[in-house]
Amino acid sequence: MRLGLRLLFAFFLINGIAAFFVLRVFTAEIKPSVREVMEDMMVDTANILAELASEEVASGRMSLAHLRSQDSTFARSVKRYATRPVDVSIWGLSKQSLDYRIYVVDATGHVIFDSEGRAEGMDYSRWRDVALTLRGQYGARASRDIAEDDTSGVMYVAAPILSQGRIIGALTVAKPTRTVQRFIERAERKVLNGGVLLLALSALVGIAITLWIVWHVRRLRDYALSVQAPSNSFGVAPAVPEVPGELGDLARAMEHMRERLEGRDYIEGYVRALTHELKSPVAAIRGAGELLHDDLPPEDRAQFASQVVEQSVRLQRLIDRLLELSKLEQRQHAEAAAPTSLRGCAEHAVAQCRARASQRGVQLALQGEGAAGPWEADLVTLAIGNLIDNAIDFSPEGGTVRVELQGASVTVSDEGPGVPEFALPRLGERFFTTARPDGARSGSGLGLAIVRRVLDLHGGDWQIGNLHPGFSIRLQFGR
Structure with a gap:
């Protein structure tokens, strides 16, 4: 039997027995x-x-x-x-x-x-x-x-x-x-009519109290289910339900338990993922270093030295993005001292990525003015810059990466092969990547995770999809 029915049955049973004896005493004493x-x-x-x-x-x-x-x-x-x-x-x-x-x-x-x-x-x-x-x-x-x-x-x-x-x-x-x-x-009729009215009112009160208790218990149950579910990739914690009395104490205790468990899971997940990501560049650096001890032709030595530098840059970029994402996931909200211009953030991000785009032979195009809003400029710039970096990686030589501004939204699109349909729901997960079109090594999978977290801090969302050819992602910031 469900909790609500049990409470209601118990209430009616107790109230009915009490009313029966009270009415019996009244009617027995009247005469x-x-x-x-x-x-x-x-x-x-x-x-x-x-x-x-x-x-x-x-x-x-x-x-x-x-x-x-x-x-x-x-x-x-x-x-x-x-x-x-x-x-x-x-x-x-x-x-x-x-x-x-x-x-x-x-x-x-x-x-x-x-x-x-x-x-x-x-x-x-x-x-x-x-x-x-x-x-x-x-x-x-x-x-x-x-x-x-x-x-x-x-x-x-x-x-x-x-x-x-x-x-x-x-x-x-x-x-x-x-x-x-x-x-x-x-007098007996009045007492009996009053008793029936009292029972009816008691029934309404009982139903109201039962519904109130069951509603709070269900909120607590839903929270418990969300706590025991696997943590999402964006560090967004379920809200603690506002319930009174001992139920509220239980909810807060569950919140403390969730924080401790998520902290442990967070560290374990990072360690596993980081270990996996570090294996390839560390192995490449080690192999190149061992070969550099040998007497090699100048061309081979230069090649292995370049490989050491390339993998070191990869490691540095991975570490930098991990630090960025870690700091973002520890924050609860964005901080904005004054209205931020979306156009200004986009221009700054395009300027940061222009040199890399030129090396890849990719054009950058910025369109639209966008709006101003209560956003943190550095985070918005970081999110747009990560999208442009991803788009450059997937764009063919001679292609164009377009950044379009409209209201509180930013759309970044490229002319690459797009993303396989099965992979679309997983975009934004830490360390999840797809193959580059030129066969180069995949990225760290942290760029879109950072973008997703920035959106969460601003109360925003994204829409993603393939353009055939190309891929598009639209960021909608909260106002």
């Missing part, structure tokens, strides 16, 4: 909490009514002997309450009836008043609310009117009727629990 509040209010109501009824119970106006009597002011008031019209809206829920049932018992537990008139004269002394209250304790109970119906429950709360500190009866207030069931169900 008892509402009933606890209702019981608290009924306690207050029962005690107030018990106080109002105490005088009439003590005087006998409310007793078994006067069950049908209308002398009790308390009884008349309660009956008027029971028939009182009401139509109110409580937080959006309509209430159109009064739900309290009130009954009064004497000291023996017999009902001497019932607001509904159905229990008067009956013995309630065994009911928990009456029995406990008459004994001076808190009396309350919950019973069902219909044993099989959960919604028919009624809550009863009693309060003692006192006279001179003595309990002479009890008053019970009863209220059906179904009257508050609507409020309970509405």
